[in-house]
Amino acid sequence: MTGIAAAWRRMKHRYNLYGAKCENCKGVYFPPRIICPSCRRKGKMNDEKLSGKGKVITFSVVHAPPEGYSLEIPYVLAIVELNEGPRLTTQIVDVKPEDVQIGMPVEAAFRKLVEQNAHGLIHYGYKFRPAK
Numbered sequence: 001m002t003g004i005a006a007a008w009r010r011m012k013h014r015y016n017l018y019g020a021k022c023e024n025c026k027g028v029y030f031p032p033r034i035i036c037p038s039c040r041r042k043g044k045m046n047d048e049k050l051s052g053k054g055k056v057i058t059f060s061v062v063h064a065p066p067e068g069y070s071l072e073i074p075y076v077l078a079i080v081e082l083n084e085g086p087r088l089t090t091q092i093v094d095v096k097p098e099d100v101q102i103g104m105p106v107e108a109a110f111r112k113l114v115e116q117n118a119h120g121l122i123h124y125g126y127k128f129r130p131a132k
């Protein structure tokens with residue numbers, strides 16, 4: 001892959017939620033996988049753009065941030081099930097912890113996750129917020 005193509009690919013994945021869909025069993029996986037966990041070598045995995053919408057399956061309110069993170073506390077860490085099926089662990093933002101509910105519809109929001117690290121890099125990623 002050329003540098004430009006790689007950069008575009010990174011951009012695409014930075015601002016959209018991509019999973020991998022298996023051509024064989026139609027299973028959708030997130031994060032994307034190279035090999036289908038059900039079909040193994042029979043499956044061919046393709047990029048699948050996800051809606052970024054889902055619902056809260058379970059959550060917990062975290063009062064102490066992991067070492068090295070300066071997150072606002074308390075914050076909400078949830079397992080979200082995407083409409084396409086995969087589940088992921090994510091932070092829920094733009095809502096008071098006491099207002100988060102199981103089954104609440106949420107959507108992906110892309111933002112800076114880390115302002116600066118030892119190398120001066122800014123990392124982007126997703127969090128989830130209540131769906132409008």
Ligand SMILES: [Zn+2]
Nearest residue numbers: 022025036039
């Ligand atoms: Zn498969």
